[in-house]
Amino acid sequence: MEASRIKRVEEMEAILNRWNGLAEEGEKLLEAMEEAMPELERLVAYYSSPDWNKDYYASDAGEFPEDLPQGVLSQDAVFDLLTLLRGLVLMAQSMNLRIARIP
Template sequence: MDTIKRIQTMENHLNQGEKALEEVKQKLDQLETILPNLQELFTYYQSPQWLADLETDDKGRLPDDLARGVLSQDAIYDLLASYVATADSLKTFSQAMTQNLENLKKD
């Protein structure tokens, strides 16, 4: 690879890396901000109050125009499953990033 092509390629890698890391940082910051809300939601889902609210809905005691996706077992369960899968992916990715840094130190 000639010098100009190599520099162009590496410049592209630099720009991609900066952009991707900034986007990931922003999303992680957003997720960190809502983490307490997710914990509250998951706690609610496992509580007797959630069952009572579901029963109230089943008896038709809630307004028809009330958004009630939270009373769908699938919606919260799917979010929780996605949460766990994302946590696992982040852990694996973090380990890979750390290994890459350790490999750089060896070189």
């Protein structure tokens, strides 16, 4: 048997195994994100609500305990998260187009 053929099959087997692993990880991640979507919707609703404004100003006035994490009251945190998520969606759409073009 030609060494080059053996090497080719080994390389293709490694690629197949890598992509099977990536696909399994991606599927788990997407399922977890889908399951958590109601939480994201709640977060976005909170971020654009009067409650967020009240909490923001209360935080600014030092009304919350110092040891309370308040990253959600950052003016950019939720926006940055949504921007990141939209970027991931665009990456997935781009990959879908590339996969569709594979003969």
